[in-house]
Amino acid sequence: MAGSIRGCDMSEAQALGLGPGRARPAARLLRYHRTAIVAAAVIVALALLAVFGPWLSPYSYDTLDWQHLAIAPGFVASHWLGTDPLGRDLYVRTLYGLRVSLLIGVLATAVSVGIGVAWGTVAGYVGGRTDSWMMRAVDVLYALPYLFVVIILATVFGRGSVAMLLIAIGAVGWLTMARVVRGQTLSLKRREFIEAARATGLGTPAILLRHIVPNLAGTVAVYATLTIPELITYESFLSFLGLGVQEPLASLGSLINEGARQMLTAPWMLLVPAGFLVALLLCFNLLGDGLRDALDPTGR
Amino acid sequence: MLGYALRRIAGTVPTLLILVTLSFFVIRLAPGGPFDGERALTPQVRANLDHLYGFDRPLGVQYLRYLDGLVHGDLGLSYKLRDESVAGLIAQGLPVSVTVGLAALVLAIVCGVPLGICAALRRAGAVDYAVTAFATLAIALPTFVTGPLLALLFGLVLRWLPVAGWQRGEPLYLILPAITLALPVCAAIARMTRGSLLETLNASFVRTARARGLGPWRVLLRHALRPALLPVVSYLGPAATYVFTGSLVVETVFALPGTGRYLVQGALDRDYTLVMGMIILYGALTLLLNLAADLAYGWLDPRVRHE
Numbered sequence: 195m196a197g198s199i200r201g202c203d204m205s206e207a208q209a210l211g212l213g214p215g216r217a218r219p220a221a222r223l224l225r226y227h228r229t230a231i232v233a234a235a236v237i238v239a240l241a242l243l244a245v246f247g248p249w250l251s252p253y254s255y256d257t258l259d260w261q262h263l264a265i266a267p268g269f270v271a272s273h274w275l276g277t278d279p280l281g282r283d284l285y286v287r288t289l290y291g292l293r294v295s296l297l298i299g300v301l302a303t304a305v306s307v308g309i310g311v312a313w314g315t316v317a318g319y320v321g322g323r324t325d326s327w328m329m330r331a332v333d334v335l336y337a338l339p340y341l342f343v344v345i346i347l348a349t350v351f352g353r354g355s356v357a358m359l360l361i362a363i364g365a366v367g368w369l370t371m372a373r374v375v376r377g378q379t380l381s382l383k384r385r386e387f388i389e390a391a392r393a394t395g396l397g398t399p400a401i402l403l404r405h406i407v408p409n410l411a412g413t414v415a416v417y418a419t420l421t422i423p424e425l426i427t428y429e430s431f432l433s434f435l436g437l438g439v440q441e442p443l444a445s446l447g448s449l450i451n452e453g454a455r456q457m458l459t460a461p462w463m464l465l466v467p468a469g470f471l472v473a474l475l476l477c478f479n480l481l482g483d484g485l486r487d488a489l490d491p492t493g494r
Numbered sequence: 495m496l497g498y499a500l501r502r503i504a505g506t507v508p509t510l511l512i513l514v515t516l517s518f519f520v521i522r523l524a525p526g527g528p529f530d531g532e533r534a535l536t537p538q539v540r541a542n543l544d545h546l547y548g549f550d551r552p553l554g555v556q557y558l559r560y561l562d563g564l565v566h567g568d569l570g571l572s573y574k575l576r577d578e579s580v581a582g583l584i585a586q587g588l589p590v591s592v593t594v595g596l597a598a599l600v601l602a603i604v605c606g607v608p609l610g611i612c613a614a615l616r617r618a619g620a621v622d623y624a625v626t627a628f629a630t631l632a633i634a635l636p637t638f639v640t641g642p643l644l645a646l647l648f649g650l651v652l653r654w655l656p657v658a659g660w661q662r663g664e665p666l667y668l669i670l671p672a673i674t675l676a677l678p679v680c681a682a683i684a685r686m687t688r689g690s691l692l693e694t695l696n697a698s699f700v701r702t703a704r705a706r707g708l709g710p711w712r713v714l715l716r717h718a719l720r721p722a723l724l725p726v727v728s729y730l731g732p733a734a735t736y737v738f739t740g741s742l743v744v745e746t747v748f749a750l751p752g753t754g755r756y757l758v759q760g761a762l763d764r765d766y767t768l769v770m771g772m773i774i775l776y777g778a779l780t781l782l783l784n785l786a787a788d789l790a791y792g793w794l795d796p797r798v799r800h801e
């Protein structure tokens with residue numbers, strides 16, 4: 195409950211009828227969902243820009259250009275998006291920030307998908323007392339203010355270490371996933387092909403890996419897509435507060451923080467990174483919503 | 495109802511204890527302490543400091559002493575802000591945070607519900623598309639982006655409102671922080687109201703009400719809206735949590751003297767007692783607000799409390 199503002203949980207997934215094994219028709223439907231396609235294209239473009247964009251500029255993210263302090267966007271000395279008061283190129287710094295935000299967002303989502311799927315399938319499939327204890331743990335964690343958990347973890351495990359930031363964010367992102375996956379597993383395990391697998395003498399781990407998990411792919415893909423923007427927001431938020439990525443490296447969050455402090459004299463320092471973050475978050479949300487619609491049979 | 499309420503209240507105590515225990519021990523795992531300053535302390539001073547804050551005792555004893563103080567409303571002394579008790583700092587900052595949070599919550603409900611109703615009544619019309627687009631955008635944008643952007647637009651470009659500051663709760667200074675916090679919650683409420691109202695408008699009891707010849711307003715307000723607002727009520731708990739968490743950002747962006755900034759400052763300074771106090775404060779607030787929302791839900795929908 196304390197998780198996301200979107201507040202989607204298992205019951206919602208069930209209400210939407212996000213069933214297993216709808217991946218292929220969904221892909222076809224998605225082709226007709228223009229907004230989602232455009233959003234996906236923008237995400238790919240942003241990712242390519244984050245990876246290759248910095249090479250186009252003669253500057254590095256920590257080069258100090260004393261001749262051009264806090265200049266506005268333009269064509270002066272190849273500072274296309276201007277510089278900050280230390281003369282660092284905003285184009286390169288923003289793209290580095292984009293790189294950090296994307297990397298942490300995607301990897302932390304991978305961490306939380308891993309934990310969430312493992313936790314949810316085991317709880318749902320084994321059932322009984324194991325299930326109730328595992329889900330009670332999730333309930334307790336849900337009740338904690340997630341951002342404070344992230345802040346504690348980020349404080350304890352050292353500021354600035356990208357790896358620790360990743361684990362801290364991934365560790366709180368898996369709760370919704372665990373609930374959704376458990377709900378799906380519960381309905382899957384009563385199906386005949388699972389019974390058949392058990393009748394042939396397959397062990398629990400093999401059933402989980404070979405029969406349950408592949409059938410969860412569609413649902414997991416939807417929630418993973420919706421988890422990415424959420425975790426990117428966490429990362430940017432921590433960096434905004436000064437608890438995340440440390441100078442001279444930048445994340446979109448730390449750049450926005452810097453920009454907010456300079457907005458009287460250099461408003462572009464706020465507008466450039468804010469624009470990139472807005473585009474990124476909006477596109478991931480639109481793609482996730484589109485995927486969810488595509489998998490939702492009531493929408494057809 | 496009373497039994498349900500008591501069960502729910504009893505359920506929050508262990509959660510709070512887990513929160514306290516977990517954060518107490520996890521924070522102490524951190525490398526470096528609050529006294530590892532730029533100046534090296536003489537061993538004697540160091541020993542005195544450790545004694546004052548109880549660091550010379552075993553960890554278990556420290557934990558029990560902390561719990562004992564907590565029960566008596568004593569959250570300890572701040573390590574960095576000398577001469578300040580954590581409870582005192584909270585008492586100073588909390589009124590500010592609560593004022594901003596409540597203003598934002600009221601604003602979100604007052605704007606969100608009518609927006610959702612309008613969108614649902616004019617389904618697939620211009621209003622509906624506008625509300626949906628607004629909701630998508632406002633939910634996607636974090637407060638640390640909207641806050642500075644609003645301050646830039648209304649404070650620096652248009653010069654309608656003060657950019658930052660508090661001025662002892664002057665209403666003019668409250669507007670931008672409240673709007674910043676309210677935006678995503680308002681959007682979520684609008685979206686939720688729209689969705690569930692569309693569902694109830696198609697329900698058979700609404701058709702019956704129409705068939706009985708009731709006017710459209712009466713059908714909407716007395717019959718369709720009530721059940722449609724149930725999900726919104728249950729969302730108010732998470733929404734309130736979101737607003738109080740968001741106050742962290744808003745207090746940083748708009749330089750408000752609330753409690754949120756203590757958490758960040760405490761985390762940066764390794765001020766254990768301050769961070770602990772803030773976590774307990776926000777944890778308790780979260781639990782209480784979720785509890786209140788659940789109780790309200792149980793009151794509105796009798797099926798819930800008999801589960």
